Amino acid sequence: MNLRPREISLTLRLLCDSLEKTGVNASAPGRVNLLGEHTDYNDGFVLPTAIPQTTIVHLGFSPDRQHHFYSHELEELVSLTTTDPTPQSFARYLFGCLRVVEQAKYTVPPLNVYVNSSVPIGSGLSSSAALEVAFLRGLRSLFSLDFDDIRIAQLAQQAEIEYAGVQCGIMDQMASSLADTQHLLFLDTRSLDRQLLPFPIGSEILVIDSGIPRTLAESGHNQRRAECEEAARQLGVKALRDIIDITQLETLPELLKKRARHVITENNRVLEAKQGITAARFGDLMNDSHASLRDDYQVSIAGLDRLVSILQSTPDVFGARLTGAGFGGACVALVTEGKAIEIAKTVLESYRKAGYTGRLLVPEPT
Numbered sequence: 499m500n501l502r503p504r505e506i507s508l509t510l511r512l513l514c515d516s517l518e519k520t521g522v523n524a525s526a527p528g529r530v531n532l533l534g535e536h537t538d539y540n541d542g543f544v545l546p547t548a549i550p551q552t553t554i555v556h557l558g559f560s561p562d563r564q565h566h567f568y569s570h571e572l573e574e575l576v577s578l579t580t581t582d583p584t585p586q587s588f589a590r591y592l593f594g595c596l597r598v599v600e601q602a603k604y605t606v607p608p609l610n611v612y613v614n615s616s617v618p619i620g621s622g623l624s625s626s627a628a629l630e631v632a633f634l635r636g637l638r639s640l641f642s643l644d645f646d647d648i649r650i651a652q653l654a655q656q657a658e659i660e661y662a663g664v665q666c667g668i669m670d671q672m673a674s675s676l677a678d679t680q681h682l683l684f685l686d687t688r689s690l691d692r693q694l695l696p697f698p699i700g701s702e703i704l705v706i707d708s709g710i711p712r713t714l715a716e717s718g719h720n721q722r723r724a725e726c727e728e729a730a731r732q733l734g735v736k737a738l739r740d741i742i743d744i745t746q747l748e749t750l751p752e753l754l755k756k757r758a759r760h761v762i763t764e765n766n767r768v769l770e771a772k773q774g775i776t777a778a779r780f781g782d783l784m785n786d787s788h789a790s791l792r793d794d795y796q797v798s799i800a801g802l803d804r805l806v807s808i809l810q811s812t813p814d815v816f817g818a819r820l821t822g823a824g825f826g827g828a829c830v831a832l833v834t835e836g837k838a839i840e841i842a843k844t845v846l847e848s849y850r851k852a853g854y855t856g857r858l859l860v861p862e863p864t
Contacts, residue, residue, distance in 0.1 A: 521558035521610075524636035526628045527551065528617035529673035530705050530830050530860065531821050532682065532780075533787055534768040536795060538667025539723050540730075540761045541688040541739035543768040545695075546669060548677040549705065549860050553615035553628040557636040560608035567592050570614045579608070584661050588613065591629050594661025598653050599637060606637065618859055621707045622822020626662065627670035630654035648690060651675040665723045684772050688739060698777035701816060704831040704838040705860035706809075706845065710801045712826035718797060719823045726761060729754040738762065760794035781817025781832050785810060788819035797824025801854050805829045808848045812841055828859060 527548040534544030560566055567576045567589045576589035580597065584590050592613075596606055611633065617625040634650045637643060645653065651671035658664050658671075668687055677683040681694040697703075729750055730738050738761040741747070747755045747762075767783045775783075788806050792798040798806075802820045809818035809831045818831035833841050842858045849856050857863075 521556050522636055522639045523554060523556050524632050524639055525552045525554045526631035526635060526674045527677070527679070528553070528623040528625060528628045529670060529677060530623055530703065530828070531669065531673075532703070532830060532832065533771055533783060534669070534764060535787065535791055535819075535821065536719075536722060536726075536797070536823075537739075537761055537764050537768070538669035538685075538687040539665065540667075540726050541737035542761060542765045543739075543772075544669045544673075544685050544687060545682050545768050545771055546673040546677055546685075547682050547697075547703065548673060548679045549617070549623060550679055550862050551616040551618065551623070551859075553613065553617050553625065553632045555629070555632045555636045556612040556614075557633075557640050558610045560610050563608055565593075565596070565609050565611070567611045568613065570612065571619070580606075588629065590662050591626050591657065592633055594657030595630055595633050595637070595654065597661060598656045599634070599643070602653070604641065604643060606641070611636075618707060618828075620712050620827065621859065622712060622820075622824075622827030623705070623859070624670040624674060624822075626658060626664075627654060627674040630657055631671060631674040647675045648672075663720075665720045682771075684768070688737070693772075695772065695774075698775065698780045698816075698832065700835050701777040701780070701832050702835045702838055703860060704809075704815075704833045704842055705821070705828050705858075706805060706831075706842060706849075707828045707857045707859050708801050708805050708826060709855045709857065710799065710826035712823060718825050722757065722795065722797065725754060725757045729758040733758075739765065742766075756794040756796070760790045763790055763794075777816045777832060777834075781815070784817030784819045784830075784832060791820055791824060795824075799825060802826070802829060804852050804854065805845075805849055805856060808845050808852070809841075812845055812848075814841055 528551050529546045531546040538544050564577045569588045576585050617628045619625045631654050638645050654671040655668045684693045747758050806818045809815050814834040814837045816832040821830040838861050
């Protein structure tokens, strides 16, 4: 529903009043994925970590028959009922979460929801998953719902698939629900077996936004998933996770062979990293991952390649790659501990001279 400025002001005042009286707060972090890109929807292995930036939601009961969703960052208010069509923008993620909770046989009365987030939007750091998980945590708290953290992640994934139209795997939601900033989260996306692992000794992460919006991320993501599913069908397996040796791909058409080769080699990179390796070897795997994403999966673009190249050639950087769906967004690097801020300044200046404008995301700029 589109509201006039005076109506927005009045609705916001009522929203804030209700949250002060009856509201609860909940939060969830964004994530960055170090290895295991585009493997989760192939039942594969991933290795993300949480980032310091979080999404906070404030929930309270609405005084009328409508839900009212407000985003502080977007300065956008959406009012609707659950029988209305799926809205656009940030509200579709909240709406989707409400609908999947209702499908799970829980009744949710009209709510006021105020969203405040520091997770960068459109950078490949799972702002949508952070919003979904935070909101579902808020619903769990407000209504004492019987959802554990795994169920929260599963419902969040269902909401994104069914109501945002993104055929995502479960990595983003599991990372937002279960990861922390001090460890890597190894996750088998088929069994949901998981393990918290230490970072390689003497290392920390650096995340830089390329400054390029991910305009093709959703459509490209869905297309890549369809290609992987067709490759698995032609190979006679449930998912590409079930192929270990790339020599098994020889019967595939060239395009599907490239897509499958990325998934198989990426899974192997995650499994090697899980064993506990040096920062230098971990960086090599990240470099190999980017080359695979660029050449076999074809989700990189010139700006990302340039940023990764600058990172990889900078002293004290062990390795770097794009992170997220690709087609824009952020790059992640593993760097010498204590050097991230210094490295970021050098890299961003070189990137600017190459004609691009990036920004530091992790560590959080002071």
